[in-house]
Amino acid sequence: MSEQSAVDVENVSRSFGAVKALDGVSLKVRRGEIYGLLGPNGAGKTTLIRMLVGLLEAQTGTVTVLGRRMPDIDVLRHVGYMTQQAALYPGLSVEENVRFFAAINGVEDGVKEAIEMVDLYQRRASEVSTLSGGMRQRCSLACALVHRPQLLLLDEPTVGVDPQLRVQFWEDFRRMAESGTTIIVSSHVMDEAERCQRLGLIQYGKMLAEGTPGEIRDIAGSSNLEDAFLKLAGTGVRA
Amino acid sequence: MSARRVAAITRRLLQQFRRDRRTLALLFVAPIVLLGLLGYLIRGSASVPVVGIANEDQGPAGATIVAALEHSSAISTTTISASDGDSKLKDGSLAAYVVFPSDFSQRAQTGTIAPEMHLEGSQPGTTAPVLQALQEALVTLASQAPGASLRVQPQVSYLYGGPGFDTLDYFGAAFIGLVVFFLVFVVTIVSFLNERSQGTLERLMASPLRRGEIVLGYMLGFSVLALVQSIEVLVFSLAVLKVHNSGNVALIFGIEALMAIAAVNLGIFLSMFARTEFQAVQFIPLVIVPQFLLSGILFSVSSEPKPLQVLSDVLPLTYAVSGLRDVMVKGADLSWGSLQLDVGVVFAFVVVLIVAGTATLRRRIA
Numbered sequence: 001m002s003e004q005s006a007v008d009v010e011n012v013s014r015s016f017g018a019v020k021a022l023d024g025v026s027l028k029v030r031r032g033e034i035y036g037l038l039g040p041n042g043a044g045k046t047t048l049i050r051m052l053v054g055l056l057e058a059q060t061g062t063v064t065v066l067g068r069r070m071p072d073i074d075v076l077r078h079v080g081y082m083t084q085q086a087a088l089y090p091g092l093s094v095e096e097n098v099r100f101f102a103a104i105n106g107v108e109d110g111v112k113e114a115i116e117m118v119d120l121y122q123r124r125a126s127e128v129s130t131l132s133g134g135m136r137q138r139c140s141l142a143c144a145l146v147h148r149p150q151l152l153l154l155d156e157p158t159v160g161v162d163p164q165l166r167v168q169f170w171e172d173f174r175r176m177a178e179s180g181t182t183i184i185v186s187s188h189v190m191d192e193a194e195r196c197q198r199l200g201l202i203q204y205g206k207m208l209a210e211g212t213p214g215e216i217r218d219i220a221g222s223s224n225l226e227d228a229f230l231k232l233a234g235t236g237v238r239a
Numbered sequence: 240m241s242a243r244r245v246a247a248i249t250r251r252l253l254q255q256f257r258r259d260r261r262t263l264a265l266l267f268v269a270p271i272v273l274l275g276l277l278g279y280l281i282r283g284s285a286s287v288p289v290v291g292i293a294n295e296d297q298g299p300a301g302a303t304i305v306a307a308l309e310h311s312s313a314i315s316t317t318t319i320s321a322s323d324g325d326s327k328l329k330d331g332s333l334a335a336y337v338v339f340p341s342d343f344s345q346r347a348q349t350g351t352i353a354p355e356m357h358l359e360g361s362q363p364g365t366t367a368p369v370l371q372a373l374q375e376a377l378v379t380l381a382s383q384a385p386g387a388s389l390r391v392q393p394q395v396s397y398l399y400g401g402p403g404f405d406t407l408d409y410f411g412a413a414f415i416g417l418v419v420f421f422l423v424f425v426v427t428i429v430s431f432l433n434e435r436s437q438g439t440l441e442r443l444m445a446s447p448l449r450r451g452e453i454v455l456g457y458m459l460g461f462s463v464l465a466l467v468q469s470i471e472v473l474v475f476s477l478a479v480l481k482v483h484n485s486g487n488v489a490l491i492f493g494i495e496a497l498m499a500i501a502a503v504n505l506g507i508f509l510s511m512f513a514r515t516e517f518q519a520v521q522f523i524p525l526v527i528v529p530q531f532l533l534s535g536i537l538f539s540v541s542s543e544p545k546p547l548q549v550l551s552d553v554l555p556l557t558y559a560v561s562g563l564r565d566v567m568v569k570g571a572d573l574s575w576g577s578l579q580l581d582v583g584v585v586f587a588f589v590v591v592l593i594v595a596g597t598a599t600l601r602r603r604i605a
Contacts, residue, residue: 056424081446087437087438089437089439105446106447
């Protein structure tokens with residue numbers, strides 16, 4: 001079972017000064033699964049994702065990605081990472097950005113496909129600084145998946161993306177998952193959570209609950225995820 | 240116009256600065272440090288050009304001039320033999336030496352005196368007081384030779400440069416390097432900071448790229464720009480400004496290129512300690528100005544107060560400036576020990592910065 005896991009996080013803690021960003025979090029994500037990390041702002045989602053790409057080290061516990069104990073720089077060629085803020089070079093065109101991120105991952109082809117997938121082929125020659133926020137987000141996604149990673153980490157990928165394209169994004173995510181790509185996506189949008197195969201609810205650095213969307217609803221005894229989340233997280237939580 | 244709205248902006252600004260310790264330090268500590276440095280540099284340096292005197296004169300005329308020269312406050316004198324003069328000019332222990340030949344007094348009787356003045360010549364700043372002191376000494380002699388009209392024909396020769404060698408020739412050599420160093424440093428530190436603030440550095444660190452690959456890639460990219468700039472600066476200085484050059488142009492370019500690469504790596508390294516472009520710009524007065532004052536560009540290192548000389552000796556720009564001057568003013572080539580030292584120190588500095596930049600890259604990303 002464990003060699004089947006794309007990601008295996010065991011009892012991981014991490015503090016920044018007095019703030020405990022993660023406090024004994026464990027989770028397993030199977031290969032080809034779409035796993036949603038749910039939680040309010042500041043819950044620890046981004047900290048967890050940055051650990052998965054080796055940008056942060058766990059102070060206690062272990063993080064294993066694609067069978068390699070992190071941090072491990074060689075496994076990163078199989079990992080795609082889309083940051084919360086669309087991290088791109090504003091002075092380069094869409095195509096130049098995507099080509100650059102392909103190259104640093106040791107890949108040359110797939111640039112056109114990645115740009116087509118995020119529906120930016122018409123704008124491929126435009127400088128990123130001239131794009132709208134949603135287009136930048138799409139370009140950023142193209143940069144994260146151009147090297148066909150086995151594991152795709154998406155930190156709030158659909159912020160600023162219009163509903164139509166969001167639906168299309170999720171169809172693409174599902175198709176990629178079916179072809180074996182593991183996807184971990186953080187979000188605080190509940191209708192996106194419904195599309196994940198499994199969810200982890202994080203708050204104050206702790207894993208509150210884990211399971212399929214159905215299981216989460218059952219645990220909380222609620223008819224929808226939003227209520228379930230609010231109930232599990234206690235009152236006064238902004239989802 | 241609402242006084243309250245204006246006051247809101249003013250108050251907000253002061254509130255922001257109250258928490259920004261770096262900016263406060265720059266505003267209130269840096270001027271004292273920089274002005275203090277400048278004051279110490281100018282007032283603290285008591286040293287005057289050293290002039291060697293070789294008096295072979297049998298008669299009284301030579302002794303009179305020597306006494307006048309020794310009396311001069313603009314120079315300090317030391318007695319040498321004429322045959323040692325040139326080697327002492329070369330090793331920098333003398334700014335000039337003057338020879339009074341054995342028939343000096345005799346010829347003074349005939350109404351013409353011709354002291355031999357040998358100038359090092361690479362620094363217009365020291366050449367002028369030496370010539371003036373000699374002039375004054377000759378006037379003293381003339382006033383003591385009543386009646387006879389004395390014709391003075393000093394034989395002035397220059398080891399480096401020449402009578403046409405001006406301030407631009409002296410500063411030009413240093414500025415060619417300084418301009419490149421400064422501009423490349425600013426461009427690098429700002430663009431590396433952009434990489435950090437726009438989040439792309441985080442992305443690079445989450446990729447299979449190794450730290451050394453990032454630093455090296457940056458270095459090569461900026462070096463291309465820096466080298467083109469170096470060529471432009473060099474051509475403009477030599478062809479348009481006609482800055483004096485008695486050395487090999489390829490060697491000048493080589494030193495310039497080394498300085499540019501040092502500036503790239505200094506920019507990468509220091510960008511680790513700034514979070515915003517504003518903070519990066521704050522490094523300029525702290526990094527550039529002291530080096531500018533202490534690297535011997537304006538005031539030669541040997542004329543600085545002793546404690547500052549120690550500081551100058553550890554600044555890499557000091558060696559770069561001295562190397563460029565050696566080549567352009569003195570026509571040095573790589574067989575000169577002083578130039579080997581200069582180039583070696585700048586090269587070692589580049590290596591240290593590459594290692595330091597690479598080592599701090601990951602630590603500072605979080």
